[in-house]
Amino acid sequence: MSDDHGVDLQSAIARLRVLPLGTDGILIETGGLDESLALFGALLAQPVAGLLDVVPAARTVAVRFLPSLLPVRSLLAVIRSLPKSRDAATSGRLVEIPVHYDGADLDEVARLTGLSVDEVVRRHTDAVHTVAFTGFAPGFAYLSGGDPALDVPRRDVPRTAVPAGAVALAAGFSGVYPRESPGGWQLLGRTTVPMWDLSERVPALLQPGMRVRFVAVPEREGGVDLDGVTTPHGDDRTEEARVGSPTTAPVALRAATVEHAADPAVSPTRALVVSAPGPFSIIEDLGRPGRSGLGVSRSGAMDHRALREANRLVGSSTGSPALEMAYGGLVATARGDLVVAIAGAPVAITVDRGGDRITGVVGAPFALDDGDVLEVGAPPRGVYSYLAVRGGWLVDPVLDSASGDVLAGLGPERLQAGDELVVARGWSESVAAAAPHVQRNVSGPDEVTFLDVVLGPRDDWFTDEALARLTEQEWTVTPQSNRIGLRLEGAVPLDRAVTDELDSEATVSGALQIPPDGQPVLFMADHPVTGGYPVVACVVGDQLDRAAQVPIGARVRFRAVPGPALTGRAAAAAAAASSPGAGARSEAADTAPVGPPAAVPERGDAA
16 A cells, blocks of 8 residues: 555556456456555546456456457556556445344354344444445445454355345455345345436446445334434535335336337337247347446347347348347237348248248348238257347337346346337338358257367466366256356366365356356356356357357367467467367367457457
8 A cells, every 4th residue: 555545556566467358358466455446446547449348356357358449468558557556446435324233144143253233233334345346236236344353254055035125244245235136145134225226327326436334223114214314415425325115127128009109219000919939038139338337247149140140131230139039939920011030040930921821031031911920940050049120129228228137137028928029110221131151150959069268367276187178078058058157067077276265256258167066157148247256268259159059958169279468377278279189170160260369350240
């Protein structure tokens, strides 16, 4: 520390350890939370073209960037040129949160700490906490700076449901659950202050660098008694806590029966009325990037190329919302005349037109007349198909995106029978013919799909044998896979060389996280913002579309390739994996050569 309020960034930067986080990210290890927040604040205060996202954590800062605009060497030069000192708290605004201390674990925390219940409450309310980082769920903030005497472990058996507003602590952090969710922290009490409110300009009440003080208040009928709770005024760094009901309800699809006569964007006569939604269908677009500071991952389509292609075929903007169908199965009736197209996994397309059955083709636009029944079969290859409509689907955006995020509970819900997909009046060009590469990323159930990975950031937490096994053995996609991640199973799990508990740090799409059982989880579109298990490698960004199309029961093989800022062990492993005889690709695998990071195309750019 340079003084009581700032961090000597120049000294900190001189000893930073920079680790690769895929081809478009780095993970910077810091000396602790103060350095993380100082670096986070300094990067936000110095906007740089190509800087996509900055995510602080207890001992790391993750930075994602666009290599074509900001090469990693330029990014590191920016970091080295940051101001010599920076306040650890980027804004320091104080939020007071009223709490009724009646939590189910209050007595257990008192037992673990050897304190009385009253002393536990006093110590918790005396401390001024700092928002270290966000993650786990939208609006969930990890609060550091609590009394060391209250450092207690997580529960041995996590709860399947923790109520919204629960105030809890574990492993040196305090937090407030923004919505009902599973959780293993020790519950101290509850509050009615919403941590996440989509009606606000900034939905998350707590953001990195803010200060938080808990205030014990008595209970009254109808909730927590807020009378007499004050927040210091006259200080422009102070924010008064908002009071209301927590709101994280998913946004429903707009029903065609709602009157929108005054809204020129609505065409109430044109829609698809769903009879059968299939195994899992949900509206997606290209997601909501850059929201990690709110605890929100990008989400969006599992296969960006296929979504772009479906929209291109009907003349819509390539990033428009489309219906993502996992394993097909959709049955829906057209109301009004529509022009639609399906791209992605090859599904059987049948249109029932008054008893006449017409066959459609994946990768080509086709018309639906009023009353036509569209039937989408299951794909023999791949997983995800995308249904786009000329004019676009009408969906209320959440945080500037129409994507449904199943982990965060944001955006449209999973499609149900009886839902109506309403057609908007979006800008359209002429319909297009299919491109020859429409289905190039789709894998068959009996094929082995090769995926290139950049080792790190935590490859040094694993034994040499485990790193070799990562790329030498096949991994099967299990039925537990979904939009959050692909759960893989190999004949021999990966052994760790470091068995310590990892402080939570940022994760990304494509991260291969290794839980205690040693079987990898490949994070996909709806992954959590932070995680507490080591990430051994990250799938190269432009191959995530291919990974998404690997069906349950199919197998994958990983191949280590160079990434940004590779050093020593990772470089040697990448060189060994790419040497002759390191493993032949299947005929179904993409045989495009792997170039340096700057040459890797951005995801979906080739569509």
